[in-house]
Structures are given as structure tokens and as C-alpha cells.
Amino acid sequence: MSGTEGTSGATTGTGAREEGCVFCGIVGGDVPAELVASTDRVVAFRDLSPQAPLHVLVVPRAHHADVVALGAADPATLADLVATAARVAADGGCTAGEHRLVFNTGTSAGQTVHHAHGHVLAAPGASLDGHL
Template sequence: MDCLFCKIISGEVPAEVVREGERTLAFRDINPQAPVHVLVVPKDHHPNFAALSADPEVLAELAAEAGRVAEDEGVAESGYRVIFNTGAGAGQTVFHVHAHVLGGRGLNWPPG
């Protein structure tokens, strides 16, 4: 499988890891869109959010880890956003489901 995030999880590609759980990994986005921009991924490959919905336990763990990242990064109280892009039309460029945790600046609505 030629999946960038699988390669990061295996250690084949370096990343700045901020948290690691039994079934998740959180690392800084290489093209941050906010002062805090961390990706939280399941260690098992799921191509997108729709596919992950078949595994609610991992989905719950991703949500919990996103909250922990916000706490660790100091944006839990000021506010943060968690985003799942699903499909190319929504801006998904790596087809391994991932939650974007964004914070540290005002986040306008509606998003881009």
C-alpha cells in the first residue's frame, strides 16, 4: 500500500508526533492552516470518514484524542475545530481518514 499516513505510522516517513495512543497517532500537519494544526489518524487504514463509521470504537478514540490534542496544545478553552474531509471534492488529499485539529486563531464560519 502506498499510503503516506501508513508510512508515518510505521516510522518509514518522519513526522512530528504530538500524541500516540494504542490505536491512534497525532502529528503536526506539514502545511499548517492555523497556529495549531494537528492530524489525528487511526493506526489501521480506513480510506475516509465514511469507511471509519463501520468501526465506532476507533471513531470514538479519534474524537477523544482530538480533544486531548486541543488540551495539550492549549486551545481547548479558547476554541478549536475538528474537521474530517471526505473525498477529493471536500479537499481530502491523503486517503487515510484523519481528523484535523485546528486552533490558536479565529476560525471563520462558514469555512473556505
């Protein structure tokens, strides 16, 4: 393990899984999830506690503690994550890029799983007001 999960900011960045990381477990197929999209670099799956009618998480296959670490180590994967998020929103019924893509970075900002991930939040055909 490259650091204490959730506090070190350490990344493996090599595709290696971080022991005890639930998102690494999902990427590896050891933890069940409802997958909605995947590429060679990222995986998208439905949030277990949705905060909007459409709430999907998009995570890199390689473990990085947060989006800042991901962007520094692998900007191409961050770009793929953003593109996949837009595709998930469009596939979910959103038009013209009408969705939120939220990254919580660090515990004090609400990040509870310290594997970089973006939340795709949308209310296809309606406003997100009242959902968040």
C-alpha cells in the same frame, strides 16, 4: 493492496498498511513526522502545511479510506480519534473545547490523502477567524 489508493474507498481495517499511503508510512515509522500524541488506536502529528496556529492530524493506525469507512468499520477507533483530538487541542493551550475538528471525505471535498484523518485546528488564546 485492497484497492486503488484515493478512489476505491476500500479499507483494510485490520491494521495492515496500504501500500503507497503516506499516513500508513507515518504510523509504521517509515515516514518522519512530529508526533504529538498516540494511543493503541490512533496517532497525532503536526501538519506539514499548517492552516492555523495549531494544526494537527489525527489518524487511525489501521487504514480506512475516510471517516465514513472508519465509523462503519470501527466506531471505537473513531471515538478514540475524537477524544485524542480534544486532548491535543487542550494540550495545545485551548480551553473548554475551543477547536475545530475537520474531516474531508472524498477528493471533491478536499481529501488529498485517502487514509481517514481529522484536522485539529485552533488558535489558542485567539479566534480562528482569518486563519481559515
